[in-house]
Amino acid sequence: MNKFFEAKSIAVVGVSRNKDKVGHIIFSQLLRGFKGEIYGINPNLNELYGNKIYKDLPSLNRKIDLVVIAIPAPLVIDIIRELPSVQCKNVVIISAGFKEIGNEKLELELKKEIEKRNIKAIGVNCLGIYDSFSGIDAIFLPSDRVHRPKKGKISFVCQSGAIGGAVLDLMASKGYGINKFISYGNATSLDETDFIDYLGKDKDTKVICVYVEGIKDGRKFLEVCKKIKKPIVILKGGLTAEGNKAALSHTGALAGDPRVYIGAFKQANLVYAESIEDLFNYARLLEKSLAPKGDNIQIITNGGGFGIISTDSIINNDLSMAELSQKTRKELRETFPKLVIVDNPMDLIGDATDERYDIALDRCASDKNIDVILVVLDFQTPLLTPRIVDVISKYKDKKPVILVATGGEPTEKIKRIIESKGIVCFDYPETAVRSIKRLVDYYNKI
Amino acid sequence: MNKFFEAKSIAVVGVSRNKDKVGHIIFSQLLRGFKGEIYGINPNLNELYGNKIYKDLPSLNRKIDLVVIAIPAPLVIDIIRELPSVQCKNVVIISAGFKEIGNEKLELELKKEIEKRNIKAIGVNCLGIYDSFSGIDAIFLPSDRVHRPKKGKISFVCQSGAIGGAVLDLMASKGYGINKFISYGNATSLDETDFIDYLGKDKDTKVICVYVEGIKDGRKFLEVCKKIKKPIVILKGGLTAEGNKAALSHTGALAGDPRVYIGAFKQANLVYAESIEDLFNYARLLEKSLAPKGDNIQIITNGGGFGIISTDSIINNDLSMAELSQKTRKELRETFPKLVIVDNPMDLIGDATDERYDIALDRCASDKNIDVILVVLDFQTPLLTPRIVDVISKYKDKKPVILVATGGEPTEKIKRIIESKGIVCFDYPETAVRSIKRLVDYYNKI
Numbered sequence: 001m002n003k004f005f006e007a008k009s010i011a012v013v014g015v016s017r018n019k020d021k022v023g024h025i026i027f028s029q030l031l032r033g034f035k036g037e038i039y040g041i042n043p044n045l046n047e048l049y050g051n052k053i054y055k056d057l058p059s060l061n062r063k064i065d066l067v068v069i070a071i072p073a074p075l076v077i078d079i080i081r082e083l084p085s086v087q088c089k090n091v092v093i094i095s096a097g098f099k100e101i102g103n104e105k106l107e108l109e110l111k112k113e114i115e116k117r118n119i120k121a122i123g124v125n126c127l128g129i130y131d132s133f134s135g136i137d138a139i140f141l142p143s144d145r146v147h148r149p150k151k152g153k154i155s156f157v158c159q160s161g162a163i164g165g166a167v168l169d170l171m172a173s174k175g176y177g178i179n180k181f182i183s184y185g186n187a188t189s190l191d192e193t194d195f196i197d198y199l200g201k202d203k204d205t206k207v208i209c210v211y212v213e214g215i216k217d218g219r220k221f222l223e224v225c226k227k228i229k230k231p232i233v234i235l236k237g238g239l240t241a242e243g244n245k246a247a248l249s250h251t252g253a254l255a256g257d258p259r260v261y262i263g264a265f266k267q268a269n270l271v272y273a274e275s276i277e278d279l280f281n282y283a284r285l286l287e288k289s290l291a292p293k294g295d296n297i298q299i300i301t302n303g304g305g306f307g308i309i310s311t312d313s314i315i316n317n318d319l320s321m322a323e324l325s326q327k328t329r330k331e332l333r334e335t336f337p338k339l340v341i342v343d344n345p346m347d348l349i350g351d352a353t354d355e356r357y358d359i360a361l362d363r364c365a366s367d368k369n370i371d372v373i374l375v376v377l378d379f380q381t382p383l384l385t386p387r388i389v390d391v392i393s394k395y396k397d398k399k400p401v402i403l404v405a406t407g408g409e410p411t412e413k414i415k416r417i418i419e420s421k422g423i424v425c426f427d428y429p430e431t432a433v434r435s436i437k438r439l440v441d442y443y444n445k446i
Numbered sequence: 447m448n449k450f451f452e453a454k455s456i457a458v459v460g461v462s463r464n465k466d467k468v469g470h471i472i473f474s475q476l477l478r479g480f481k482g483e484i485y486g487i488n489p490n491l492n493e494l495y496g497n498k499i500y501k502d503l504p505s506l507n508r509k510i511d512l513v514v515i516a517i518p519a520p521l522v523i524d525i526i527r528e529l530p531s532v533q534c535k536n537v538v539i540i541s542a543g544f545k546e547i548g549n550e551k552l553e554l555e556l557k558k559e560i561e562k563r564n565i566k567a568i569g570v571n572c573l574g575i576y577d578s579f580s581g582i583d584a585i586f587l588p589s590d591r592v593h594r595p596k597k598g599k600i601s602f603v604c605q606s607g608a609i610g611g612a613v614l615d616l617m618a619s620k621g622y623g624i625n626k627f628i629s630y631g632n633a634t635s636l637d638e639t640d641f642i643d644y645l646g647k648d649k650d651t652k653v654i655c656v657y658v659e660g661i662k663d664g665r666k667f668l669e670v671c672k673k674i675k676k677p678i679v680i681l682k683g684g685l686t687a688e689g690n691k692a693a694l695s696h697t698g699a700l701a702g703d704p705r706v707y708i709g710a711f712k713q714a715n716l717v718y719a720e721s722i723e724d725l726f727n728y729a730r731l732l733e734k735s736l737a738p739k740g741d742n743i744q745i746i747t748n749g750g751g752f753g754i755i756s757t758d759s760i761i762n763n764d765l766s767m768a769e770l771s772q773k774t775r776k777e778l779r780e781t782f783p784k785l786v787i788v789d790n791p792m793d794l795i796g797d798a799t800d801e802r803y804d805i806a807l808d809r810c811a812s813d814k815n816i817d818v819i820l821v822v823l824d825f826q827t828p829l830l831t832p833r834i835v836d837v838i839s840k841y842k843d844k845k846p847v848i849l850v851a852t853g854g855e856p857t858e859k860i861k862r863i864i865e866s867k868g869i870v871c872f873d874y875p876e877t878a879v880r881s882i883k884r885l886v887d888y889y890n891k892i
Contacts, residue, residue: 020828020829025828096785097785101784101785141826141827141828142828144856145825145826145827145828145856146826146853146856147854147855147856159751160749160750160751160752160754161749161750161751161796162747162748162749162750162751162752162796162824162826162827163749163751163752163755163852164751165749165824165826165827165853166749166752166824166826166852166853166857167852169826169853169854169855169856169857170852170853170854171854172854172855173853173854173855173858174854211751213751213754235755237751237754237755237758238754238757238758239758240757240758240761240762241761242757242758242760242761242767243754243755243757243758243761245757246750246753246754246757246789246791247754274876275755275874275876275877276755276852276874276875276876277873277874277876277877301608302608303606303607303608303609303611303612304606304607304608304692305605305606305607305608305609305610305657305659305683306606306608306609306612307692308606308659308683308684308689308692308693309609309681309683309689309721309722311684311686311688311689311692312683312684312685312686312688312689314688315686315687315688315689316686321688338547339542339543339547343692345692350607350608378608378611378612379591380587380591380592380608380611380612380615381587381591381608381611382466382471382587382588382591383466406609406612406613406616406722407592407611407612407615407616407619408593408615408616408617408618408619408620409593409615409618409619410590410591410592410593410615411612411615412619427723428721428722428723429722430720430721430722430723431721431723
C-alpha cells in the first residue's frame with residue numbers, strides 16, 4: 001500500500017477547467033505541493049495551467065505509480081481496464097454514484113474488475129488521500145475552505161468525507177499535526193481493516209484515528225486491531241438503529257448491535273470515542289503524552305473553582321486523586337504563602353506567579369505518589385506571564401503533564417504557544433479528564 | 447438590590463497606584479466605562495489619574511449608592527461602620543482572608559455588623575459585579591486579560607471567581623452577550639438564592655446562569671427557583687465527596703449528597719449542566735431559541751456523516767426523529783436532484799447550494815411533524831456561500847432552528863456572522879443535540 005503515499009508519479013483522470021470540479025481541485029492542489037510527476041487526463045482538454053493534458057492513460061506512454069479517478073461512475077470501469085497500459089496497481093476513486101444511491105450492480109462489477117487485476121483501490125465515493133510529508137494532496141476540498149494540518153504523527157482513516165474534511169480543517173486551525181489521511185467512502189475493495197493494518201506497520205504513524213460507519217468483516221477487523229501496538233481511537237457512526245439506517249443510505253454500509261460493537265472495541269483495546277470532539281482530543285493526547293504509570297492524578301491550579309470541577313471529573317471518570325507524599329507536602333508548605341492550599345487539588349491561588357508553578361511542578365514531578373499532573377491554568381489572573389510555557393516544558397518529559405486553560409482570545413493566544421511546544425492543552429477540565437481516562441486505560445491494558 | 451446595578455455614584459475603598467492591585471483595576475475600569483460619579487478612597491494617596499482621592503468615606507460628605515471594598519480583611523469591618531456617613535446600604539466586598547482560610551470568627555463578626563445595619567453585601571472573597579448596560583464594571587480582572595462580553599440577556603451568578611472570569615472571557619470572544627454578572631465568593635450575607643430571586647424579577651434578564659459550590663439554604667433555594675418563570679441553568683461544583691472537600695477549603699461552603707442535589711434541581715425545573723462548556727451552551731440556546739412545541743427533530747445537512755452522528759445523538763438523548771409529512775416528502779422529492787436524500791436525516795449532499803437549503807428549510811418550517819430543525823452545515827463543500835446566513839435567518843422566528851458547523855478558521859468566520867444574527871451555532875453535533883434536549887425538556891415541563 002506504500003505506493004499510495006510514496007508515489008513518484010500521479011495521473012488525475014477527469015481534470016477540468018471548471019474550478020469547482022473535483023478533478024480541477026485535485027490537479028491544482030498536486031501542482032502546488034507534490035514534488036513528483038503529475039499528469040492530467042481529459043479527452044476534451046489540451047492544456048491546463050501550462051501542462052499538457054492527455055486524452056487517456058495509454059497515451060501517457062509511461063509507468064504511473066498512482067491514478068486518481070474523478071469522472072462519472074459509469075465511466076470508471078473503463079479506466080480500471082486501462083491501468084495496465086501505465087503499469088499502475090494503485091487507484092483512488094473519488095467518483096460517487098454507486099451503491100450509496102442504489103447502484104449495487106455497477107459497484108459489484110467494478111469491484112470484480114479491480115480484484116481480477118489485483119489492483120489496490122481506495123473509494124469509491126470518497127474524499128481522497130493526503131500525506132503531509134510526501135505532499136500528496138488528493139483531497140477534493142479546496143485548501144482555502146479546508147486548511148491542511150501541519151506534519152504530525154496522527155493518521156486518520158475516515159469513512160465520511162464531510163467529517164474527514166471538518167476534522168482536517170479543525171486540526172489545522174488548532175495547530176495539531178497529521179501524518180496520513182485516508183477517506184475511503186464505500187470501501188469497494190480496500191476497507192478500514194486494510195488501512196489500519198497498513199498504518200499499524202507505518203513507522204511514521206504513532207496514533208491511528210478511525211471514523212467508520214460500517215465494518216465489513218468484524219472478526220478480521222478485531223484480529224488486526226489487537227495485534228497493533230499503538231493506540232487506535234475509534235468513533236463509530238450509526239451505532240443506534242436510526243443512525244444505522246441513515247448510514248445504510250449514505251455509504252451503503254451495514255451496521256450491527258451497538259453494545260456488541262462497543263464491547264468488542266474495548267476487548268481489542270481500541271480507544272472508543274463518543275463524539276467527533278473526543279475523537280481528536282483522545283488522539284492528540286495519545287500522540288503527545290508519555291505513558292502514565294498509574295491513575296493517580298494531581299491537580300495544580302490557580303483558580304479554586306477549577307480545582308473543584310476537575311476533582312469532580314476525576315472521580316466521575318473513575319480515576320484516583322493522588323495523595324501528596326509527606327515530603328512534598330512539607331516542602332511546599334514551608335515554601336508557599338499561607339493562603340496557598342498544599343493538597344489535591346493544589347490551589348496556588350489568584351496571585352500565583354510562573355515561579356510558584358515551577359516550584360509546585362518540580363516537587364510533584366518527583367513525587368512517586370503522582371502518575372499524571374493536571375495543570376489548570378487560570379490566565380485571567382494578573383501575575384502569570386507567557387514564560388509559564390517554558391516552565392511547563394521543563395517537566396513534560398518527566399511525567400505526563402496535561403494542561404487546561406479556559407478562556408477567550410487572550411487565553412487562546414498562550415494556548416497556541418503551549419501547543420507549539422508539544423504540550424497538549426485542553427479547553428475545559430472535563431474534556432481533559434475524560435481524555436486522561438482514555439490515556440490511563442490504554443496503557444494499563446497493554 | 448437594584449442599587450448594585452443602577453448606582454449613580456460609586457466609591458472604591460482601597461484604590462492604589464500599583465496597577466496589579468485590585469483597587470487600582472476596579473477604579474480604572476470604572477473610570478473607563480461608568481457614566482456616574484466615581485470616588486477613590488485611600489488615606490495615603492491624594493490623587494490618581496487626575497482624580498482627587500479621599501482619606502475615608504466620611505470625608506466624601508455626600509450620599510453614595512455603592513461602595514466597593516478592596517482592602518485587607520481585618521480592616522473591612524471599619525468601612526462597614528463608616529457606611530452611614532455616606533448613607534450607603536450596598537457594598538461589594540472583594541477582600542479575601544475570611545473563613546476560606548479558617549478565619550471563621552472574623553467573617554462572623556463582619557456578617558453581624560452587616561446585618562445589624564441592614565446592609566446588602568456581595569462577597570466576601572469575590573471577583574465583583576458587572577453590568578453590560580449600566581457600565582458598572584467592578585470586576586478585579588483587567589479587561590486586557592478578561593474581555594467583557596457585549597450586551598445580552600443572560601445573567602450569571604457565580605460563586606467561583608476563576609470560573610466566572612473564564613466564562614466572561616469566553617463569552618466575549620465567541621460574541622455572546624451578557625446582562626449582569628455577580629461573583630459572590632463566601633456569600634457572607636447575600637447568597638445565591640437572593641441573587642437568583644432578584645434576577646428572576648429583573649426584566650432585562652432572560653436566562654439565569656448559576657455556578658455554585660455550596661447552597662446555603664436548600665429549601666429556600668428550591669422554593670425561589672420553582673417560582674421563577676425563566677430558565678435557570680446550574681452547574682454545581684463539589685458534587686463528589688472529594689470535590690466537596692475541596693469546595694469546603696475554597697469558599698468554606700458546605701455541600702450535600704450529589705443525588706439529592708441533582709434530583710432536587712430536576713424537580714425545580716432547573717436546567718442541570720454537567721460541565722462548564724455545557725453551562726454556557728445551554729444558557730445561550732435558551733436565550734436565543736423559540737420554545738419548541740415537542741421533541742421531534744429534523745436534521746438537514748450537506749454532509750452524510752454528520753447526519754448519521756446527529757441521528758445517533760438524538761436517539762442517545764431520548765429525543766425523537768421527526769417523520770416528514772407526505773406533502774413535504776413529495777414536494778422535496780420532486781424538486782431535488784436524485785442524489786439528495788429526502789428523509790431524516792435529510793442529506794442535501796456535497797454540491798448543496800444556499801438555495802437548496804432555502805427550499806428544504808421552507809418546507810420543513812411549515813411541516814407540522816417537525817418541532818425543531820437541526821441544520822448541520824458542512825462549510826468545507828464548495829458551493830455554500832456566506833449568503834446562507836440570510837437564508838437561515840428567514841426561518842429562525844418560525845420554528846427553533848439550531849445550527850452546527852464543525853471546522854477551523856474558515857468555518858469560524860461564518861459562524862461569527864451567524865451568531866451576530868441571533869442564531870445559535872454549535873461546534874459539534876453532539877453538543878447541539880445535548881443542548882436541544884435541555885431546551886425541549888425545559889419547555890415541556892413549564
